[in-house]
Amino acid sequence: MLITHDTRCALDAVVDLVNTAPEDGVAEGLPDVGALREFVAGHRISDVGTLSELDLSAVRRLRGRFAAVFAAPDARIAAGLINELVAAAGTTPRLTDHDGYDWHVHYFAPGASVADHLAADCGMALAFFVVAGEQERLRRCEAPDCRRAFVDLSRNRSRRYCDSRTCGNRLHVAAYRARRKEAAG
Numbered sequence: 001m002l003i004t005h006d007t008r009c010a011l012d013a014v015v016d017l018v019n020t021a022p023e024d025g026v027a028e029g030l031p032d033v034g035a036l037r038e039f040v041a042g043h044r045i046s047d048v049g050t051l052s053e054l055d056l057s058a059v060r061r062l063r064g065r066f067a068a069v070f071a072a073p074d075a076r077i078a079a080g081l082i083n084e085l086v087a088a089a090g091t092t093p094r095l096t097d098h099d100g101y102d103w104h105v106h107y108f109a110p111g112a113s114v115a116d117h118l119a120a121d122c123g124m125a126l127a128f129f130v131v132a133g134e135q136e137r138l139r140r141c142e143a144p145d146c147r148r149a150f151v152d153l154s155r156n157r158s159r160r161y162c163d164s165r166t167c168g169n170r171l172h173v174a175a176y177r178a179r180r181k182e183a184a185g
């Protein structure tokens with residue numbers, strides 16, 4: 001499937017967003033407006049104006065909706081969730097070739113809040129995976145104590161861990177130790 005620069009950026013943003021959610025032993029990754037500002041700057045989300053507490057709570061709510069897409073067991077459920085969150089955001093699709101990139105479509109409406117901007121553009125990036133029959137590439141890490149969201153862009157959809165050097169490796173080491181222990185009797 002064709003993944004344009006913008007789609008790639010939107011995917012990075014949505015994965016990072018979902019992974020800021022607090023979980024057992026993991027603190028809230030967006031604790032305040034300052035953290036949201038850093039997230040927005042880091043992902044170069046443009047034209048979102050001055051950020052407020054309202055933006056923060058809207059982005060956290062949206063994060064939960066995106067998390068549900070990554071947890072969706074099949075394409076139909078993912079499609080329903082994506083339709084809902086994109087519809088709620090409102091979109092204004094338009095062609096652009098900003099900053100020297102090839103022609104591509106932006107979806108967020110002019111003047112959209114940061115939550116609506118993310119819902120429109122990240123929502124559509126995820127929508128293309130459903131369209132391409134690739135919804136199962138939207139995954140959660142299989143390491144039992146991790147479960148971070150990631151997008152598997154490997155050729156044969158074989159990626160199981162958010163990061164093979166940490167989660168993948170950690171499991172390999174654990175399996176190796178278990179085998180050694182067994183062999184040692």
Ligand SMILES: [Zn+2]
Nearest residue numbers: 006098104106
């Ligand atoms: Zn763009």
Ligand SMILES: [Zn+2]
Nearest residue numbers: 141146162167
């Ligand atoms: Zn992981």
